[in-house]
Amino acid sequence: MELLSKSASELASMLVKKEISSVELTKAQLDNIDKLNPKINSYLTVTHELALSQAKQVDDQRAKGESLPALAGVPIAVKDNLATIGIATTAGSKILQGWVPPYDATVVKKILANKMPMLGKTNLDEFAMGSSTENSAYGPSLNPWDLTRTPGGSGGGSSSAVASMQAPLAIGSDTGGSIRFPAAVTGTVGVKPTYGAVSRYGLIALGSSLDQVGPVTRNVMDAAMLQDAIAGHDPMDATSLPESLGSMTEAAKNDSVKGLRIGIIKELTGEGFQKGVSEKFNEALEVLVAAGAEIVEVSCPSFQYAIAAYYLIQPAEASSNLARFDSVRFGLRVMPEGAATVEKVMSATREAGFGPEVKRRIILGTYALSSGYYDAYYGSAQKVRTLIQADLAKAFEKADVLVSPTAPTTAFKLGEKQEDPLAMYLNDIATIPANLAGIPGMSLPVGLAKEDNLPVGAQFLAPAREDARLYKVGAVLEKLLEAKWSKKMMDFAPELKVN
Amino acid sequence: MTEITPELVRHLAGLARIEVTEAEVAQFASQLALIVDSVATVKAVASQDIVATSHPIPMSNVFREDVVTPSLTQKEALSGAADSDSGRFKVSAILDEE
Numbered sequence: 362m363e364l365l366s367k368s369a370s371e372l373a374s375m376l377v378k379k380e381i382s383s384v385e386l387t388k389a390q391l392d393n394i395d396k397l398n399p400k401i402n403s404y405l406t407v408t409h410e411l412a413l414s415q416a417k418q419v420d421d422q423r424a425k426g427e428s429l430p431a432l433a434g435v436p437i438a439v440k441d442n443l444a445t446i447g448i449a450t451t452a453g454s455k456i457l458q459g460w461v462p463p464y465d466a467t468v469v470k471k472i473l474a475n476k477m478p479m480l481g482k483t484n485l486d487e488f489a490m491g492s493s494t495e496n497s498a499y500g501p502s503l504n505p506w507d508l509t510r511t512p513g514g515s516g517g518g519s520s521s522a523v524a525s526m527q528a529p530l531a532i533g534s535d536t537g538g539s540i541r542f543p544a545a546v547t548g549t550v551g552v553k554p555t556y557g558a559v560s561r562y563g564l565i566a567l568g569s570s571l572d573q574v575g576p577v578t579r580n581v582m583d584a585a586m587l588q589d590a591i592a593g594h595d596p597m598d599a600t601s602l603p604e605s606l607g608s609m610t611e612a613a614k615n616d617s618v619k620g621l622r623i624g625i626i627k628e629l630t631g632e633g634f635q636k637g638v639s640e641k642f643n644e645a646l647e648v649l650v651a652a653g654a655e656i657v658e659v660s661c662p663s664f665q666y667a668i669a670a671y672y673l674i675q676p677a678e679a680s681s682n683l684a685r686f687d688s689v690r691f692g693l694r695v696m697p698e699g700a701a702t703v704e705k706v707m708s709a710t711r712e713a714g715f716g717p718e719v720k721r722r723i724i725l726g727t728y729a730l731s732s733g734y735y736d737a738y739y740g741s742a743q744k745v746r747t748l749i750q751a752d753l754a755k756a757f758e759k760a761d762v763l764v765s766p767t768a769p770t771t772a773f774k775l776g777e778k779q780e781d782p783l784a785m786y787l788n789d790i791a792t793i794p795a796n797l798a799g800i801p802g803m804s805l806p807v808g809l810a811k812e813d814n815l816p817v818g819a820q821f822l823a824p825a826r827e828d829a830r831l832y833k834v835g836a837v838l839e840k841l842l843e844a845k846w847s848k849k850m851m852d853f854a855p856e857l858k859v860n
Numbered sequence: 861m862t863e864i865t866p867e868l869v870r871h872l873a874g875l876a877r878i879e880v881t882e883a884e885v886a887q888f889a890s891q892l893a894l895i896v897d898s899v900a901t902v903k904a905v906a907s908q909d910i911v912a913t914s915h916p917i918p919m920s921n922v923f924r925e926d927v928v929t930p931s932l933t934q935k936e937a938l939s940g941a942a943d944s945d946s947g948r949f950k951v952s953a954i955l956d957e958e
Contacts (some may be wrong), residue, residue, distance in 0.1 A: 462940075568916065668899075669900075689941075691941065693942075702953050703952045724892065744902075746913040782891055
């Protein structure tokens with residue numbers, strides 16, 4: 362088990378030194394998945410044979426002395442809204458049950474090129490809509506820190522897998538916080554890169570102007586190495602940035618925050634945040650100040666409209682993106698009784714194949730885009746986006762990075778937020794602005810909340826294209842906190858009993 | 861208070877090609893009314909002189925060379941189809957019998 366708690370960078374180093382083979386490592390990982398997954402439900406598909414054959418290939422190449430990429434042989438999990446050739450890709454929905462893509466997402470191609478054995482596809486809220494995996498058509502994932510609680514969402518499969526040593530690291534996607542929120546509530550690291558830094562080709566689209574693929578890991582260096590592995594211009598994604606953002610791995614080697622200006626976002630502090638969350642957040646800031654950073658207060662007044670704008674833009678874009686699930690070319694086809702036109706087949710299929718949250722958002726999005734309402738709702742929301750970008754630009758004049766607690770609370774209980782759809786949406790209050798503005802954000806663990814001994818995450822934000830700043834400050838904070846605790850965040854996790 | 865009537869929900873579901881049940885119509889009507897009320901706040905702050913942002917990172921003229929490159933084969937493209945025939949997707953009648 363000690364092997365499986367090592368970081369991806371440690372494992373990569375062990376593989377290079379031949380202290381372990383990729384087959385041994387991958388097999389140990391798969392054994393742990395077989396043991397824990399029936400209970401935690403992190404994975405929807407486990408690709409035993411594929412992973413082992415990929416691992417063997419790496420071992421053979423290494424034995425021949427071939428030069429290999431940095432993360433070669435380190436196994437990885439992939440969120441199930443990324444297309445993988447020959448492997449079922451469901452997006453957590455019944456409408457894609459058993460769908461086998463005929464193409465790989467670009468990030469999957471990069472994982473293959475980096476020779477990282479793929480362990481399987483992880484669970485998510487249906488079409489990435491949700492913050493708990495309770496909207497998955499295949500059951501929720503559980504939080505390894507407390508099995509009665511959710512591991513966040515939509516990427517709760519990835520976060521729970523990485524937090525329970527069922528994978529050293531994973532790739533996720535983040536539209537309103539789906540990488541960062543699960544990271545915060547599972548004591549892991551999650552990064553949403555600058556919009557366009559990582560290709561969206563092959564990512565089943567939710568909100569095309571908001572989606573971004575990113576790393577889910579147990580430490581900052583692993584996230585840096587993974588972002589470097591998956592980032593880059595992709596001609597298949599027209600929103601893909603033409604330029605490289607530089608090496609995050611190099612940034613994560615940073616050892617100083619002297620003179621770094623850290624802006625606390627006024628609107629993301631105070632009463633809306635659980636006391637223990639604020640406490641740990643403030644302690645983390647004290648640690649950074651003691652190391653030479655400066656704190657400034659910044660204000661982004663437009664943030665009070667962020668959730669509202671997001672829950673107009675995202676459903677609107679989703680309603681358009683999910684129109685392709687129409688029974689014609691792929692996915693579920695439900696034939697209603699009697700003679701039915703293709704339109705009736707479409708309607709019956711979508712009724713049967715989509716869950717309630719997905720239907721709600723499609724209908725809401727349709728409303729926001731419909732004639733007579735377009736300007737008032739969707740149009741207004743797009744203007745809020747402009748205001749948010751303007752507020753952030755002003756804030757970044759005074760600060761190099763901005764900071765907030767990643768989430769208002771620690772992990773909540775299964776079923777706790779099902780009554781009121783609005784309650785669930787509030788989880789994303791701190792993460793949403795980054796997606797609306799296109800800027801990068803990182804959540805990293807800063808301790809356990811006093812009230813419930815559950816993980817707390819702090820979120821750093823940087824200007825667009827300045828992802829390296831996140832890794833620079835994240836690496837230092839992580840090192841300082843681990844020194845303060847004399848252990849790593851994961852060492853605080855309770856023992857997992859799944860029998 | 862926004863008027864999300866059951867009739868409006870049925871209309872929107874029709875546009876979205878989702879055959880909702882009556883129970884769903886009632887449930888969605890009340891849930892959506894709550895949500896719309898809360899998101900309507902954007903109207904307050906979005907004045908005339910603000911330009912809308914649709915693309916977070918603006919780019920223009922994203923072109924590629926007009927060269928044919930490998931794509932999906934017909935077989936691959938049909939691989940997910942519920943029904944196909946002679947290299948085409950097969951669906952039910954497009955028009956009503958009447």
